[in-house]
Amino acid sequence: MTKLIQYLTLLFLALLSASCGSDTKRTTLDLENTDWETLVDSTSGKTVNFMMWQGSPVINEYINNYVVPTVKERYGINLQISGGQGPEIVQLVIGEKQAGIAQGQVDMVWINGETFFQLRKLDGLWGPFVDKLPNSKYINFEDPFISVDFQQPVNYMESPWSISQFALFTDTLHVANPPKNLEELERFVKENPGTFTISNDFTGMTLLKSFMAELGGSPKSLDGKFDQEKYDRLSAKLWDFINRNKKYFWKSGETFPKEQTKMKQLFASGELKIAYGYGEGGIEENVRSGLFPNTVKGYAWDNGTIKNSNYLGILQNAPQKAAAMQVINFLISPEAQLKKASPESMNANMVLDIDRLPEAYQKLYAKTKTRKYGPSMDDLKEHVIQEPAPEYMIKLYEDFRTAVIEK
Amino acid sequence: MKILERPLLKNKTSATGILLFIVLGVLPFAAAFIYALLYSFGLVGVISSGFTTEFWVSVIKTGSFFKSLGYSAAIAGIAVFLSVVIALWLTLKFKSALENKFILMMVYMPLAIPGLATAFFIIQLLAKGGFLSRISYASRLINESNEFPDLVNDNLALGIILAFLTMIIPFFMLLFLNVYKNERIEDLRILAYSLGATSRQVRNKVVLPILLKKTRVLIALYFIFLLGSYEVPLILGQESPQMISVLVIQELKQYDLDKIPEGYVVAVMYTIIVAIAAVFLFLPRKREQYV
Amino acid sequence: MYKNWRAYVLPFLVLLVLFPFTYLLFLSLSGAWYYPDVLPKYFGLRNWRTILSSETGLLQSFLMSTGISLAVAIVSTLSGFFISKTVYYHPHKRILNLLAYLPYILAPVVFAACLSYFFLKLGLFGNVTGVITAQFLISFPYALIFFSSFWNERIKNYENLVSTLGGNTLDRYFKVLFPLAKGLLLVCFFQTYLISWFEYGLTSIIGVGKVQTITIKVFMFIKEANYFYGALSCCLLIFPPVVLLYINKKYVFKKIA
Numbered sequence: 001m002t003k004l005i006q007y008l009t010l011l012f013l014a015l016l017s018a019s020c021g022s023d024t025k026r027t028t029l030d031l032e033n034t035d036w037e038t039l040v041d042s043t044s045g046k047t048v049n050f051m052m053w054q055g056s057p058v059i060n061e062y063i064n065n066y067v068v069p070t071v072k073e074r075y076g077i078n079l080q081i082s083g084g085q086g087p088e089i090v091q092l093v094i095g096e097k098q099a100g101i102a103q104g105q106v107d108m109v110w111i112n113g114e115t116f117f118q119l120r121k122l123d124g125l126w127g128p129f130v131d132k133l134p135n136s137k138y139i140n141f142e143d144p145f146i147s148v149d150f151q152q153p154v155n156y157m158e159s160p161w162s163i164s165q166f167a168l169f170t171d172t173l174h175v176a177n178p179p180k181n182l183e184e185l186e187r188f189v190k191e192n193p194g195t196f197t198i199s200n201d202f203t204g205m206t207l208l209k210s211f212m213a214e215l216g217g218s219p220k221s222l223d224g225k226f227d228q229e230k231y232d233r234l235s236a237k238l239w240d241f242i243n244r245n246k247k248y249f250w251k252s253g254e255t256f257p258k259e260q261t262k263m264k265q266l267f268a269s270g271e272l273k274i275a276y277g278y279g280e281g282g283i284e285e286n287v288r289s290g291l292f293p294n295t296v297k298g299y300a301w302d303n304g305t306i307k308n309s310n311y312l313g314i315l316q317n318a319p320q321k322a323a324a325m326q327v328i329n330f331l332i333s334p335e336a337q338l339k340k341a342s343p344e345s346m347n348a349n350m351v352l353d354i355d356r357l358p359e360a361y362q363k364l365y366a367k368t369k370t371r372k373y374g375p376s377m378d379d380l381k382e383h384v385i386q387e388p389a390p391e392y393m394i395k396l397y398e399d400f401r402t403a404v405i406e407k
Numbered sequence: 408m409k410i411l412e413r414p415l416l417k418n419k420t421s422a423t424g425i426l427l428f429i430v431l432g433v434l435p436f437a438a439a440f441i442y443a444l445l446y447s448f449g450l451v452g453v454i455s456s457g458f459t460t461e462f463w464v465s466v467i468k469t470g471s472f473f474k475s476l477g478y479s480a481a482i483a484g485i486a487v488f489l490s491v492v493i494a495l496w497l498t499l500k501f502k503s504a505l506e507n508k509f510i511l512m513m514v515y516m517p518l519a520i521p522g523l524a525t526a527f528f529i530i531q532l533l534a535k536g537g538f539l540s541r542i543s544y545a546s547r548l549i550n551e552s553n554e555f556p557d558l559v560n561d562n563l564a565l566g567i568i569l570a571f572l573t574m575i576i577p578f579f580m581l582l583f584l585n586v587y588k589n590e591r592i593e594d595l596r597i598l599a600y601s602l603g604a605t606s607r608q609v610r611n612k613v614v615l616p617i618l619l620k621k622t623r624v625l626i627a628l629y630f631i632f633l634l635g636s637y638e639v640p641l642i643l644g645q646e647s648p649q650m651i652s653v654l655v656i657q658e659l660k661q662y663d664l665d666k667i668p669e670g671y672v673v674a675v676m677y678t679i680i681v682a683i684a685a686v687f688l689f690l691p692r693k694r695e696q697y698v
Numbered sequence: 699m700y701k702n703w704r705a706y707v708l709p710f711l712v713l714l715v716l717f718p719f720t721y722l723l724f725l726s727l728s729g730a731w732y733y734p735d736v737l738p739k740y741f742g743l744r745n746w747r748t749i750l751s752s753e754t755g756l757l758q759s760f761l762m763s764t765g766i767s768l769a770v771a772i773v774s775t776l777s778g779f780f781i782s783k784t785v786y787y788h789p790h791k792r793i794l795n796l797l798a799y800l801p802y803i804l805a806p807v808v809f810a811a812c813l814s815y816f817f818l819k820l821g822l823f824g825n826v827t828g829v830i831t832a833q834f835l836i837s838f839p840y841a842l843i844f845f846s847s848f849w850n851e852r853i854k855n856y857e858n859l860v861s862t863l864g865g866n867t868l869d870r871y872f873k874v875l876f877p878l879a880k881g882l883l884l885v886c887f888f889q890t891y892l893i894s895w896f897e898y899g900l901t902s903i904i905g906v907g908k909v910q911t912i913t914i915k916v917f918m919f920i921k922e923a924n925y926f927y928g929a930l931s932c933c934l935l936i937f938p939p940v941v942l943l944y945i946n947k948k949y950v951f952k953k954i955a
Contacts, residue, residue, distance in 0.1 A: 269536025424784025
């Protein structure tokens with residue numbers, strides 16, 4: 001037996017020491033001081049790994065059947081998609097940091113504010129790089145909904161990709177006057193028990209932030225740096241509201257759907273009468289694909305809902321930074337953005353400033369079909385809230401679990 | 408002790424074999440455990456700030472691990488118990504039918520469906536928007552999907568238990584059939600009858616004791632497998648409480664970076680429990696067990 | 699009366715077994731199936747055509763999974779066979795047996811989460827080699843334990859006999875051990891193939907979503923609530939084992955003792 005333990009310890013140490021020397025060489029290209037032309041010359045034949053949320057068929061369709069073949073054809077870049085959102089990306093960065101991996105698994109990531117915050121905290125993002133992308137000239141960085149992500153200045157460390165506002169939706173055939181504030185919601189769930197829920201994910205927490213702003217008295221009540229005292233005060237009210245009413249929620253509030261896709265299914269099958277999401281509700285694709293009936297309409301919340309951008313970032317240890325820049329530059333090109341905006345495609349708002357586009361694209365944009373079912377961002381502009389500081393989201397996640405789910 | 412150790416060193420192939428066994432079978436487990444242990448005490452990790460017991464205290468205080476363990480054990484226990492009972496009943500009732508090739512194939516078939524597909528199928532079948540709900544609606548048993556009972560992602564874990572049952576009943580049936588044949592239970596049964604036993608006595612004193620005694624280690628093993636299962640509760644479970652594996656992964660992937668070590672605390676506690684169970688199951692000298 | 703009752707139960711059970719297979723196949727051929735319709739509005743080959751032709755890479759995943767599982771099955775069966783010989787002839791075999799069980803009964807997903815650091819360090823993260831290695835780590839103990847009952851006094855005596863008669867090591871393996879163990883080797887091969895083929899949690903962690911095996915795809919489709927594609931990929935997941943079963947069930951699943 002002692003022999004066994006000796007062997008074991010020896011091998012364990014051997015493995016550790018062997019693995020510590022495995023640092024690979026860093027890329028030699030000095031990206032900071034190279035001009036764009038030279039930089040992109042080097043990208044052909046490179047493989048870029050893009051980690052993104054793969055929860056929507058239309059997004060996957062846009063990426064797999066348009067972006068991947070186009071960057072391959074035009075730039076010779078092999079774009080590899082892998083599935084993973086916020087926590088998975090952060091988890092990967094933590095792991096690689098810990099293991100001292102210089103050449104990471106993933107080059108670029110699709111993120112939003114709270115992941116941006118965590119990656120900055122871990123020093124996991126590479127940049128600033130956005131100002132080097134030729135197509136960034138079409139982006140209006142004066143727009144605070146673009147240049148400020150969850151109350152943090154973006155500083156060219158991540159490139160905006162889409163901009164969208166949160167909205168609620170209902171089937172107008174069954175619900176003529178959907179609730180537009182907490183008071184009405186309380187009445188609604190009592191009259192229609194089991195037809196409302198909060199998804200235990202990014203989407204659900206975003207709704208809770210809107211509720212919290214309403215409890216704070218105005219769309220601007222959560223603006224500014226994270227304020228623990230304010231959070232404690234308002235979240236206490238919020239948990240009180242939810243715990244008071246959750247017996248009228250879906251499954252009597254004893255459990256909550258894990259993902260917004262699940263919530264959409266529940267809405268489709270008629271279990272839920274009200275649901276919500278980014279992309280002004282994101283209902284267009286679902287009506288078109290037949291998941292929702294065409295009587296479904298999106299609507300605004302009185303005190304406003306959150307509007308934000310989502311971004312593309314490059315990781316600090318990305319092996320193919322130049323090629324990733326090339327891909328991101330393509331993703332924010334007028335062409336790719338216009339394609340993405342079409343209601344028949346991903347139906348995501350352009351992050352580009354229309355007035356800055358070349359005339360040809362402006363004309364094309366004017367011809368883009370408008371949505372039939374979902375509201376446009378313009379329809380919601382009176383009811384807008386800026387994304388609060390990321391700590392609100394992180395704390396809400398934690399406390400929603402302890403104060404509501406586990407109660 | 409000296410004499411016993413000799414074969415290990417006597418023969419070079421034997422020593423290489425044991426070495427390979429340790430590298431491939433023991434070392435990874437030991438490495439994973441030590442890593443999780445260090446992490447749980449804040450000794451490794453990007454945001455680690457030295458030795459601390461705060462994560463252990465916090466996990467023990469909130470009781471999330473014990474709740475999850477109790478919940479997992481209850482689900483696994485019920486599923487294994489029901490599977491054994493149903494499989495015994497089916498095997499003994501349909502013993503002659505099971506000699507038919509086609510029927511036997513039907514017992515094998517479910518083994519081709521992995522947990523992931525089982526869970527997917529159960530959602531399709533039993534969710535409020537699922538196939539049974541549609542049939543109930545069409546036959547006017549319910550007026551809207553909400554009236555259909557809660558069978559998946561539910562409080563009582565009915566969906567999970569059902570998935571487990573469909574996965575392991577066929578396995579236990581094949582097991583019991585095998586033991587029945589190998590242990591010559593048929594002969595013993597006839598013998599008991601000829602000695603004047605009633606059929607109830609034959610069943611309770613001869614058939615069942617042999618079947619269960621020969622298979623108890625394997626039954627316990629399946630309990631442990633179900634305890635740690637991941638895909639099925641991930642798809643069919645509810646948000647709280649959760650089964651152990653789901654809890655571990657959720658804790659490791661959470662937004663609050665400072666709390667990630669708590670996930671490793673749960674992983675370490677779970678590993679210790681499984682290891683203790685293994686010691687009790689496999690260390691005692693056992694005679695003719697099916698494992 | 700009693701007999702009648704049994705005559706109804708058996709066909710019912712057979713239907714119950716066949717139902718999931720037919721239902722999943724049916725679902726994969728369906729489209730536009732809204733609540734509360736009992737039957738879908740579309741029925742045909744559309745899903746199969748799109749998924750096999752477009753960039754979703756399901757076919758690629760299928761081939762990749764096949765490759766991974768074959769590699770895992772071959773390596774773990776052979777290494778399990780050879781190494782189990784020394785382990786189960788060893789005087790401390792009870793302790794060694796216990797050690798073999800530890801990684802076998804630990805939840806693979808938890809095992810993978812705790813091992814991922816080492817995989818990262820060794821450059822085995824997010825690639826096929828890493829996934830094969832990780833799956834090997836859980837199927838190897840299975841193979842090892844699987845062969846434990848094979849190594850008994852009788853086999854030892856045969857081996858000794860060959861040696862006494864002047865046979866060398868190769869003779870021992872090719873003339874005695876392999877012929878005797880042929881059936882078991884095949885069963886173990888199929889079993890470890892299935893362990894790998896069905897594996898999800900560990901693969902998702904070590905593959906970081908980059909190694910998209912069939913199970914990873916199934917889960918992705920479930921997540922995006924794309925049930926028709928989900929059912930289709932479930933079919934791809936289930937039917938190869940069914941075919942193996944049909945060919946010869948006694949080799950596919952462990953015939954105990």
